[in-house]
Amino acid sequence: MLAGTAGAALWSQPPTLRIDRARLRRDIEALSVFGRPAGGAFADGVSRIGYSDADIAGRNFVMGLMRQAGLEPRMDAAGNLFARRPGQDNALPPILFGSHIDTVRSGGNFDGVLGSLGAIEVVRTLGDARVATKRPLEIVIWSCEESSFAGHSLNGSRAVVGALEKGELDLVSDGRPKHEAIRRIGGDARGLEEAQFRPGRFHAYVEMHIEQGGKLEQQGIPVGVVQGIVSIDHYSAVVKGMSNHAGTTPMADRKDALLAASELALAVRQIVTAEPGAQVGTVGHMEVWPNASNVIPGEVRMTIELRDLSADKIQRLGAKIEERARAIAAESKTEIVLQHEQHLDGAAASPRIQKMIEATANTLGLASIHLPSGAGHDAQMMARIGEMAMIFVPSVRGISHSPKEYTRWEDCGNGADVLLGTVLRLAAA
Ligand SMILES: [Zn+2]
Numbered sequence: 001m002l003a004g005t006a007g008a009a010l011w012s013q014p015p016t017l018r019i020d021r022a023r024l025r026r027d028i029e030a031l032s033v034f035g036r037p038a039g040g041a042f043a044d045g046v047s048r049i050g051y052s053d054a055d056i057a058g059r060n061f062v063m064g065l066m067r068q069a070g071l072e073p074r075m076d077a078a079g080n081l082f083a084r085r086p087g088q089d090n091a092l093p094p095i096l097f098g099s100h101i102d103t104v105r106s107g108g109n110f111d112g113v114l115g116s117l118g119a120i121e122v123v124r125t126l127g128d129a130r131v132a133t134k135r136p137l138e139i140v141i142w143s144c145e146e147s148s149f150a151g152h153s154l155n156g157s158r159a160v161v162g163a164l165e166k167g168e169l170d171l172v173s174d175g176r177p178k179h180e181a182i183r184r185i186g187g188d189a190r191g192l193e194e195a196q197f198r199p200g201r202f203h204a205y206v207e208m209h210i211e212q213g214g215k216l217e218q219q220g221i222p223v224g225v226v227q228g229i230v231s232i233d234h235y236s237a238v239v240k241g242m243s244n245h246a247g248t249t250p251m252a253d254r255k256d257a258l259l260a261a262s263e264l265a266l267a268v269r270q271i272v273t274a275e276p277g278a279q280v281g282t283v284g285h286m287e288v289w290p291n292a293s294n295v296i297p298g299e300v301r302m303t304i305e306l307r308d309l310s311a312d313k314i315q316r317l318g319a320k321i322e323e324r325a326r327a328i329a330a331e332s333k334t335e336i337v338l339q340h341e342q343h344l345d346g347a348a349a350s351p352r353i354q355k356m357i358e359a360t361a362n363t364l365g366l367a368s369i370h371l372p373s374g375a376g377h378d379a380q381m382m383a384r385i386g387e388m389a390m391i392f393v394p395s396v397r398g399i400s401h402s403p404k405e406y407t408r409w410e411d412c413g414n415g416a417d418v419l420l421g422t423v424l425r426l427a428a429a
Contacts, residue, residue: 021413045403050102050144051181077191078159079143087136100145108405133427157378205382214398223368224392231346243298258297279308347380353389360421
């Protein structure tokens with residue numbers, strides 16, 4: 001039985017209970033000192049790399065907050081932190097909610113932190129108001145979410161859904177193999193199998209997060225209801241022309257690989273923007289040979305990346321780009337080999353929980369829109385085994401993964417209020 005909830009009323013109506021905004025802000029500011037540049041201030045951002053000393057210090061701080069909230073933190077073999085608040089029927093699977101507190105190098109103070117400390121604030125608010133829930137509630141702080149371990153991201157959440165790659169535990173980052181990094185923060189790679197979630201481990205997973213894009217701020221909307229996390233298709237293209245003297249080869253006789261590659265890059269934009277929707281396409285990398293001012297480029301290697309909620313749509317756009325590449329090659333007398341390198345599965349958010357988030361925002365008098373997440377999150381791993389949803393709040397100027405990352409305190413509070421209301425609705429369902 002949870003101390004202090006005896007005789008508490010079970011909310012039958014969606015309540016308009018609100019979190020303590022000043023307390024949430026104090027916690028975010030207090031956590032920001034772990035990994036802060038020497039002599040810096042809050043605005044200088046943070047480097048709290050997963051499994052680092054700063055990460056360990058931050059995790060200890062968070063476990064302290066959990067204990068102050070009357071919860072007993074538990075760490076699994078992957079180093080994920082959990083804290084459970086009992087419900088009235090503890091045989092029921094819990095509502096799982098939280099985020100991560102590790103950051104990229106020279107990152108901001110809100111990515112992951114807001115959803116993590118917001119989750120703790122939700123439980124504290126319920127404790128203060130002596131509100132009991134039918135289902136148990138469980139906070140989770142995922143370990144090493146950012147791509148900071150040998151380029152691998154979502155490390156803790158992938159571990160619990162059995163999505164670690166073969167040999168991944170022996171990968172080395174900062175001079176340490178992954179199994180040792182996990183042990184360093186209190187986990188144990190030998191127990192990873194037992195740490196795996198069984199189907200039905202949770203009733204629903206909810207993550208509140210900053211948008212990391214500029215849509216909400218541009219439209220003046222405080223709450224984003226995430227439709228899902230986008231699928232990604234990676235392509236490589238090799239354009240082969242002919243290197244020749246830049247002074248003696250007439251324009252008509254050239255096979256310029258860079259000109260053809262440039263046309264292909266423009267075609268990506270044209271094809272992606274030719275139909276309505278939130279799909280995006282990017283040529284982010286190009287290598288030119290021989291890359292000399294007086295030689296016609298003979299070969300270009302480039303990448304093409306397509307993202308959208310619909311895997312079918314980006315597959316279709318990829319086929320169009322391939323068709324255009326053939327035409328460009330014929331026109332420019334070059335050879336273009338386009339190869340599909342990788343498909344990353346996206347994840348759909350639960351329509352049922354999206355409705356609850358929207359209704360909660362409504363009750364609080366907050367406008368909301370539905371939007372996709374163009375970035376990856378631990379939530380996409382949870383979607384593999386259960387219902388998942390995400391709540392977005394505005395990122396000022398859409399900046400993230402930077403010390404300039406900022407979300408207005410008012411928006412932080414709104415996000416935590418919406419998380420609280422959504423969790424209450426789910427816990428009563
Ligand atoms: Zn994040």
